[in-house]
Amino acid sequence: MNIENSIKRFHVEVLPPKQNAENLEERLEKFADRYTRVVEEDYCACITDNAMGHLSFQGTELIEELELPVKPENVMIHLNTFHTKKDLDNILNSCAERGIKYILAVTGDGSPRLPKLRPLDLGINGLESVTSVELLNYIKNEYPGYFTLGVAFNPYEPEQHEFNKMRRKINAGAEFAITQPVVEQNEAVEKMLKEFDIPVVVEAWMSRKLHLLSECVGYEIPENTEYDPVANLEKLMKNYPDCGVYLALLNYKRQFPLLKEMRSYAGR
Amino acid sequence: MIVKDNELLKEYRDVWVLAEVAGGRVNKVSYELLGIARKLADKLSAVKTPVPANTSAASGSVVAQLVHERPAAKSHVVCVALGSGIEKAAESFFYYYADKVIMVDDPALKTFNDTIHAAVVSRLIKKYKPAILISGATSRGRSVMPRIAVQIETGLTADCTGLDIEPETGLLLQTRPAYGGNIIATIKSEHHRPQMSTVRQGVFKAPVPDKFLKGKIIRESIYDDEKKSGLTVIKEMISEDSGINLSDADVIVTGGRGVKGPEGFEVIEDLAKGLRGAVGASRAAVDAGWISYAHQVGQTGQTVHPKIYIACGVSGQIQHLVGMQSSSFIVAINKDPEAPIMKLADVAIVGDLFEIIPELVRVLK
Amino acid sequence: MKIVVCVKQVPGTTDVSIDPETKRLVREGVEIMMNPFDTYALEEGLLLKEKHGGEVIALSMGPKRAELTLREALACGADRAILLNDRALGGSDTFATSYALSKAVKKIGEVNLVLCGKQAIDGDTAQVGPGIAAHLKWPQATYVSRLIDSKESILTVERMHEAGNDVCEVELPAVLTVLKDINIPRIPTLKGRLASRTAEIPVWDASFIGADPAKIGLDGSPTRVVTTRKPDARDKHTVVLDGSASKSAGELVKILKSRIKL
Numbered sequence: 001m002n003i004e005n006s007i008k009r010f011h012v013e014v015l016p017p018k019q020n021a022e023n024l025e026e027r028l029e030k031f032a033d034r035y036t037r038v039v040e041e042d043y044c045a046c047i048t049d050n051a052m053g054h055l056s057f058q059g060t061e062l063i064e065e066l067e068l069p070v071k072p073e074n075v076m077i078h079l080n081t082f083h084t085k086k087d088l089d090n091i092l093n094s095c096a097e098r099g100i101k102y103i104l105a106v107t108g109d110g111s112p113r114l115p116k117l118r119p120l121d122l123g124i125n126g127l128e129s130v131t132s133v134e135l136l137n138y139i140k141n142e143y144p145g146y147f148t149l150g151v152a153f154n155p156y157e158p159e160q161h162e163f164n165k166m167r168r169k170i171n172a173g174a175e176f177a178i179t180q181p182v183v184e185q186n187e188a189v190e191k192m193l194k195e196f197d198i199p200v201v202v203e204a205w206m207s208r209k210l211h212l213l214s215e216c217v218g219y220e221i222p223e224n225t226e227y228d229p230v231a232n233l234e235k236l237m238k239n240y241p242d243c244g245v246y247l248a249l250l251n252y253k254r255q256f257p258l259l260k261e262m263r264s265y266a267g268r
Numbered sequence: 269m270i271v272k273d274n275e276l277l278k279e280y281r282d283v284w285v286l287a288e289v290a291g292g293r294v295n296k297v298s299y300e301l302l303g304i305a306r307k308l309a310d311k312l313s314a315v316k317t318p319v320p321a322n323t324s325a326a327s328g329s330v331v332a333q334l335v336h337e338r339p340a341a342k343s344h345v346v347c348v349a350l351g352s353g354i355e356k357a358a359e360s361f362f363y364y365y366a367d368k369v370i371m372v373d374d375p376a377l378k379t380f381n382d383t384i385h386a387a388v389v390s391r392l393i394k395k396y397k398p399a400i401l402i403s404g405a406t407s408r409g410r411s412v413m414p415r416i417a418v419q420i421e422t423g424l425t426a427d428c429t430g431l432d433i434e435p436e437t438g439l440l441l442q443t444r445p446a447y448g449g450n451i452i453a454t455i456k457s458e459h460h461r462p463q464m465s466t467v468r469q470g471v472f473k474a475p476v477p478d479k480f481l482k483g484k485i486i487r488e489s490i491y492d493d494e495k496k497s498g499l500t501v502i503k504e505m506i507s508e509d510s511g512i513n514l515s516d517a518d519v520i521v522t523g524g525r526g527v528k529g530p531e532g533f534e535v536i537e538d539l540a541k542g543l544r545g546a547v548g549a550s551r552a553a554v555d556a557g558w559i560s561y562a563h564q565v566g567q568t569g570q571t572v573h574p575k576i577y578i579a580c581g582v583s584g585q586i587q588h589l590v591g592m593q594s595s596s597f598i599v600a601i602n603k604d605p606e607a608p609i610m611k612l613a614d615v616a617i618v619g620d621l622f623e624i625i626p627e628l629v630r631v632l633k
Numbered sequence: 634m635k636i637v638v639c640v641k642q643v644p645g646t647t648d649v650s651i652d653p654e655t656k657r658l659v660r661e662g663v664e665i666m667m668n669p670f671d672t673y674a675l676e677e678g679l680l681l682k683e684k685h686g687g688e689v690i691a692l693s694m695g696p697k698r699a700e701l702t703l704r705e706a707l708a709c710g711a712d713r714a715i716l717l718n719d720r721a722l723g724g725s726d727t728f729a730t731s732y733a734l735s736k737a738v739k740k741i742g743e744v745n746l747v748l749c750g751k752q753a754i755d756g757d758t759a760q761v762g763p764g765i766a767a768h769l770k771w772p773q774a775t776y777v778s779r780l781i782d783s784k785e786s787i788l789t790v791e792r793m794h795e796a797g798n799d800v801c802e803v804e805l806p807a808v809l810t811v812l813k814d815i816n817i818p819r820i821p822t823l824k825g826r827l828a829s830r831t832a833e834i835p836v837w838d839a840s841f842i843g844a845d846p847a848k849i850g851l852d853g854s855p856t857r858v859v860t861t862r863k864p865d866a867r868d869k870h871t872v873v874l875d876g877s878a879s880k881s882a883g884e885l886v887k888i889l890k891s892r893i894k895l
Contacts, residue, residue, distance in 0.1 A: 019820070019821060019826065024826065024827070024830065055820060057823045057826075058823075061822055061823045061824070062823060065823050065824060065827070084817055084819075087819075087820070112555075112669070113672075113818075113820065114820075115817045128529070128531065129529075270855075290796065295795075379799065380794075380799070382763065382773055382775065383772050383773065386767070406794070406795055407775065407776045407792075407793065407794040407795060408794055410759045410760070410763075410775070411759075411763055411773070411775040411776070412763075413760075414727065414731070414759075414760035414761075414762075414763035414764045414767065415763045415764075415766065415767040415773065417728060417760075417764070417767075417855075418728060418731060418732075418763075418764050418767035418768055419767055421728075421855070422728075422855050423726060423728060423854070423855030423856035424727065424728070424760060424855075424856070425856055426727075426756075426757065426758035426759065426760055427757065427758070441859075442856075445864070446755070446756060446757065446861075447644075447755055449864060450863070450864070451861050451862070451863070451864075452861065452862050452863070452864050453858045453860070453861045454858070454859050454860045454861075455856050455857065455858050455859065456856070456857055456859050457855050457856045457857070458857070459855075460855035460856075497772055498771070498772030498803065498804040498807065499772040499773075499774065499801055499802070499803050499804070499807075500801055500802045501799050501800070501801045502789075502800050502801060502802060503799060503800040504797070504799040504800075505797045505798050505799060505800075506796050506797040518893065519893065543889075543893075555813065557813075557814075561793070561795075562795060567757065568752075568757060575892065575893055576889060576892060576893060586864065590864070596892075597892055599885065599889075605873070605875070610871065610873075611871065612871075613871050614870075614871065614872065615871070615872045615873075615874060615885060615888060616871050616872070616873045616874070617873075617874045617875070617881045617885060618873065618874070618875035619875065619878055619881060620878070623878035624878045624881055624882055627878045627879045627881075627882035627883075628882040628885065628886065630882070631882050631883055631886045632886060
C-alpha cells in the first residue's frame, strides 16, 4: 500500500499503562484489548512514549510481553528524545525485528526521571540538545529502509519558524506529519498542506477536557465552550478529505463504535 | 559516649571546633564556628547547675531536673586541627579567640581521609572529654563527623542553623531545618557526650580577628594503627570553580529553573559581572546539571547574606529561602507574580528574565 | 561482588505539615517515592554486578509500606530485597538507623560493598552512609561522582568536595555514598515490573539481626527532637515592577544605585 493511502486511515491513540499503575494487570489487559480492536478494524494503533513526561511502559515491550499481533500498516510507535542511547537502540531494534513500520519522531516531554539523549550519544559534536531532526537523521542512517518516519507539526507556533523546522525535518527524512489538535479548520494547516508534499494526519481532540486541549494548542479555550468531539471529527474529515485523522484521548466505549460508520461514509 | 553519672558529666566542659585545613588553607567556616563556640562556652561557664538529674536514657524522659547547685566551671574554646604542615594555620585560630589549639601535624594527614581523621579525633575526644564538638557542614565535615559520632557513640545533628545553651541544664540546643526547610526542629542530646553538630558556611559570622593574640599549641600525634584505613587518595584536583566564595560577595545574582539551561547562565553571569558580583544557583539548576554545586545557595548549599541578592527565575522554594532570606536587599525577577520569592523580595520584577537582564546590563554599561 | 544498596522511602514532596495535636509530622495521604539519590546508588550496584557478577540486594528500614520502594528496586533489577521493620526501630535517629542497617548488612553476610545515595531528601543529614561504615569498621568514600575503575577487591573513585575533587582507591569491603553525576538510572522494564510485583520480600525484625535493644529506636537514639515548628513567615513591603523590560530595568538600577556604588 502506498504511504498516502495508508496514512489516510484513522490513527487511534492507545495510551500505555503508567509505571506506577496500581492495578497494572488490569491496565495491561485493557491496553491489549484496545490495541487489538484498533488493529482488527484496520485502523492504526498509535502508542505514545511517556506522554506528558509520565513514566509509562514502552510500546515495543508491551507488544512483546502481551504477544500482540503486528501488522505493518496498523501500528505506529511514538519515539521521543528522552531515552538513554541504549534504550533508544533497544526500542528501534525491537521495532525492526517485529516489522513495525511507522515511527513518529518527536522531541517529547521530559521529567526528572527521564534521561535526555545527548548530542554526543548520537555522535554529534557542537550541539546543545537533541531534537527530532537529529533523531530522524540517526534512525535514517542506522536503520536504512526499515521505517517510515513521521514528525509533528504545530500550527500554533509562529508560522515561519514552524515551516522552517518542517523543512529541516523533511530533509532529515520525515515522510509524513501529524498536527496538533485542530478545531474544525486551521489556516496554518492549510498552508502547510500546500507548501509540503507529504501526507498529513490531522489531530482530533476526542475528549471534553478542554484545559488539556488548551495546553496542546497553547491558547486558552474557556472551560464552558460548547465542544462536541464527534461533530468536530466529522468536520475535520470533511474539511481535510485527503488527510488521515489522529484520535487523541478517544473514548473506547462510546466513540470507538461510531468510527466504523464514519469511515465508510467518508470513503476511507 | 553515654554518660549517666552526674559526677562524670561534670568533666565534659569544653567547646571544640573541628577545623578544616586543606592544602594549608583554613576553610572560612572554621573561623565562623570559633565565633559561635565562644558564645556557647561563655554561656556554659555561666550555667550554675550544669547537671541534669540522673535519669536513665532508657526511661525516655526528656525533662531534665535540677539536682543540686554546683559552682560554674570554666568552659574553654578549643580548636582541633589535623593536617600536614599546618602550623601557620593552627596559629591563626588564636586570632579568632580560641583558648587552646590541639594540632596533629603529620604527613599521613596530608590528604583528606575520613577514616584516619575520625580515628584520631575519636581518640582525642576520649582523652580530653569535650562537652560540645562542632564542625563545618562541608562535604568533608559531613563525612568525618558521622564517623566520629558512631565511634564515640554519641549523637550528631546535621546542618544546624542555630546553636544555643539551655540555661537551666547547660545542654546544647541545636536547631535545624528539615523537610527542605518546611519544618524547624530543635534537637537535644542529654546523656551523650560530646554533643555534636555540623553547621553550614555563612550561618554564623566570624569574629573580627586580633592578630596579636597568641597561645600555646598542644601537639598530639597520630598512631601507626590509625594510619591503616583502606582508603588511599591518589590525586587531588582543585576545580576552576574553587574560587567561588558566595559568602564574601556583596552582590549575588542567582539563576533558577527559569534560566532553562547552561546557556541561560551566561545571561546571569553578564549581570553578575556588571554588578561585580558572584553567580549563585538554586538547587533545581544545580540538580539539572546546568552549573556546579559550588554555586548552590540554600539549605543544602551555602547560606548567604549579601548586600544585594538578585534571584532570576527562582521560584523560591523554602529550602532556597532559608539560605538567602537574611540578605540586606532582595530583588526577584520572575514571570510568575505569585512565586513565593516575589513575596519575600524588596523589589519584584514581573517579566521574562531573558528580556529584563539584557536591559539591565545595557543600563549598567 | 555482593552488593547491598540502601534505599529509603521518602515523601514525594517536602511540603509537610505538623499535626497540631500530636506535634508529629503528618505522613498519611502523602505521595511516596524512592529517595532520588538512592536510584543512583542502585544503578551503580547494577552496573557493578553486570561487570563482576554477584548479587544486588536492596535493603530498606522503614514501615511496612516501604516494601513498595523495595519493589521499585526489584523492578529495576535488584536480585532480592529485605525490609527491616520493627516497632522497636521507630524513632531511630541517624546513629540508631545506621546501627540497625549495619547489623542487617552483617546478617546478610559476606557483603563486599554497601551503596547509599549521598543523602535522603527528607532528613537531608547525609549521616547514615558514613554511620554504617563506622559501625562496620569499613572504609568509606562519600560524595562519589564517578567510578573510575573496579576490581574484585578495590574500587577507584572520584570524590567531590567544595574546592574540587580527588581520586582515591577504596579497599573492599567498603561503603560508598554517591552523587547524581555518577550514572543515569535505568527505568524499569515491564518484565522487571511484573516480576517485582509477586516477589517475596522477607521482613527482618530487630532481634533477627541481633540488634542491641539499647541502641535502637527512640530510646537508643542519642539525639532527640524536642520541638518542631513551621518557619517564621517573613512579610514585608514589596515594590512590584511590571512594566516593560526597559522600564523595569531602568527603575531597578536607580534603586540599586542608592544602595551600592555601581
